[in-house]
Amino acid sequence: MAINTFSPSPANASGKKVEPLPKGSKVVVIGAGAFGGWTSLFLLRQHYNVTLIDAWGPGNSRSSSGDETRVIRSTYGSNEFYFNLNVRALALWNEHEQRWNKRLFQNKGVLWLCYTEKTPLVDDSIPFAEKHSMAYEKLSIQELSKRYPILNTEDLHHAYFDPFGGCLRAREACQAVHKAFLEEGGDYIQAYATPGKIENNKLTSIKLSNGQTLKADLFIFACGSWLGTIFQEVLGNTISCTRQEVYYFGVPQDQAPAYEKFPVWVDVDGKDFYYGIPGNTYRGFKVGVDERGANFHPTTGERMADTQVLAKARKFIGHRFPGLSHAPLLENRVCPYENSPDGNFIFDHHPEADNLFFLGGGSGHGFKHGPALGELVSGIISGLYPIPEHFLTWQKTV
Numbered sequence: 001m002a003i004n005t006f007s008p009s010p011a012n013a014s015g016k017k018v019e020p021l022p023k024g025s026k027v028v029v030i031g032a033g034a035f036g037g038w039t040s041l042f043l044l045r046q047h048y049n050v051t052l053i054d055a056w057g058p059g060n061s062r063s064s065s066g067d068e069t070r071v072i073r074s075t076y077g078s079n080e081f082y083f084n085l086n087v088r089a090l091a092l093w094n095e096h097e098q099r100w101n102k103r104l105f106q107n108k109g110v111l112w113l114c115y116t117e118k119t120p121l122v123d124d125s126i127p128f129a130e131k132h133s134m135a136y137e138k139l140s141i142q143e144l145s146k147r148y149p150i151l152n153t154e155d156l157h158h159a160y161f162d163p164f165g166g167c168l169r170a171r172e173a174c175q176a177v178h179k180a181f182l183e184e185g186g187d188y189i190q191a192y193a194t195p196g197k198i199e200n201n202k203l204t205s206i207k208l209s210n211g212q213t214l215k216a217d218l219f220i221f222a223c224g225s226w227l228g229t230i231f232q233e234v235l236g237n238t239i240s241c242t243r244q245e246v247y248y249f250g251v252p253q254d255q256a257p258a259y260e261k262f263p264v265w266v267d268v269d270g271k272d273f274y275y276g277i278p279g280n281t282y283r284g285f286k287v288g289v290d291e292r293g294a295n296f297h298p299t300t301g302e303r304m305a306d307t308q309v310l311a312k313a314r315k316f317i318g319h320r321f322p323g324l325s326h327a328p329l330l331e332n333r334v335c336p337y338e339n340s341p342d343g344n345f346i347f348d349h350h351p352e353a354d355n356l357f358f359l360g361g362g363s364g365h366g367f368k369h370g371p372a373l374g375e376l377v378s379g380i381i382s383g384l385y386p387i388p389e390h391f392l393t394w395q396k397t398v
């Protein structure tokens, strides 16, 4: 697979310069999800002294990273920045699978189900795919029906198959990253962290729920959907947390292999954006609802399926995969989306403290980028790159 590296080199990248942090400095990262976990690992590799804190552990069930699987795809419409970031992420996922001898990435491809002749979300990425020698395959309705007889194609116009995408084992990956972090010399504390006082443009310390107080040269709060409540004054109106449902349906007993082998699929209907991840280490045919759900509190929110959202998803799934019309629900998960105002990730420092950084705003698409983002953030901290403009757009909404 021809994979180029993502290189926001100082020569050609615009953005915000950060004072380089001397090697050996103490960095505390709060949050061991996809963002904080990978960032901690890459900071260690940049020779920082890193302590990672998480209240409930890496890939825990309250976190956004804590589900079984996540989609990995480069397709981002006309947004070349995230396309390239994902190309780098793919290379790093592959590299770490080999390094750890652990299967985390299932390269089963991503099938984009298109309703009309023009589908900008997919079409506009085609030039980038070609640039990286990662071309998609266009499938007519006839080809689609022949290749995937379990799919109802009657309301579709065509499909694109991206053979480079697939899915990642999400919570398992968080734990693998965490294991590597410990093996490579990182310190980990399980505790809830609360920021201390800001004085002279610096965060002085954080307080932990175990009674400890920690000081550091730099703090990175990678707290997912908690960021908005921890920094209410700065991010309260910026990061919103919504409840998102995913369902694991049971497939017919005589057709399990056909469903298991089906690629990741995205139904590009322009509003609900149902998507699916078949084959989740045998946990069922997973269907996700991308339409934003109700506001949610990630600590106290209950995680039972909403009957109306489930009924609507069942109706859709019975239509798209008629063999699943009466499929039993085996499991469901409610995971929080940590939405930024425009879907861009956020990496920036607190307006009143230049040693306090926020890293978040994954907005329902962050998981796959974890390794590339961690590498990029550690490069920014050590002075290799400026902060890309994409991570700074949140300021315009404050």
Ligand SMILES: Cc1cc2nc3c(=O)[nH]c(=O)nc-3n(C[C@H](O)[C@H](O)[C@H](O)COP(=O)(O)OP(=O)(O)OC[C@H]3O[C@@H](n4cnc5c(N)ncnc54)[C@H](O)[C@@H]3O)c2cc1C
Pocket (backbone or CB within 6 Å): 030, 031, 032, 033, 034, 035, 036, 037, 053, 054, 055, 056, 057, 058, 059, 060, 062, 063, 064, 065, 066, 069, 070, 071, 072, 191, 192, 193, 194, 222, 223, 224, 225, 226, 230, 244, 245, 246, 288, 335, 336, 337, 359, 360, 361, 362, 363, 364, 365, 366, 367, 368, 369
């Ligand atoms: C239903 C759903 C489907 C998704 N689908 C995809 C997909 O297909 N592909 C994709 O790439 N992305 C997807 N995403 C998005 C992706 O999962 C997230 O963007 C990503 O996991 C965010 O990681 P994070 O590390 O920022 O946050 P989290 O994973 O939430 O991690 C934050 C961590 O911080 C800890 N924490 C919070 N506050 C504190 C505190 N004060 N003290 C100590 N610890 C604290 C929490 O315990 C948690 O472990 C999806 C998200 C959801 C919810």
